Amino acid sequence: MSGTAVEKALPVDIGAVTKFAEDGISEDFTDRDFFVIRHQGCLFAASTVCPHMENTLSRDPEDPTRITCSGHGSVFDGEGVVMVGPASTGLTRLGITVNKDGHAIVDPNKQFTQDKWTDKGCYIEVE
Ligand code: FES
Structure with a gap:
């Protein structure tokens, strides 16, 4: 055998969907490199890797409804859309399903850039 094996991330069980009862940005899984976000009837996982130059993102300590980047100051809203650049695109979403x-x-091996956010498989509809 030759070549390098690509290490795949294991899917992550983030708990019962009903646990995420209110809109907001959770940092409970940032050690697995994603936020869990509930926004207007959708639950999704968004990468903590900034789409600008891959610095690590965090919830804004002064406004927990937003996400900021320590790299160059980009700001993202509660849906992951860019509010302030230099990032020019929203957060990358990860695969998510209900068992x-x-x-x-959450399946970190499946990634959805902003132009794919309407694809089934990167969000769960919640009530
Ligand atoms: S790496 Fe996030 S703004 Fe540049």
Whole structure:
């Protein structure tokens, strides 16, 4: 065998979908490199890697409804849309599904850039 094996990230069970009862940005899984965001009837996982130059993002300590980048100051709203550059595109979303137990499962191997945000597989509809 030759070549280098590409290490795949394991899917992450983030718990019951009902746990995410209110809109907001959760940092509970930033150690796995994603935020969990509930926004206007959708639950999704967004990468903590900035789409500008890959610095690590965090929730804005002064406004927890927003995400900021320490690299060059980009700001993203509660949907992951750019409010302030230099980033020119929104946050990358990850694959997410619901299992038979009603838990949301995030698959970091599936990535959706902003032009793919309407694709099934990168969000869960919630009530
Ligand atoms: S790396 Fe995030 S703004 Fe540049």
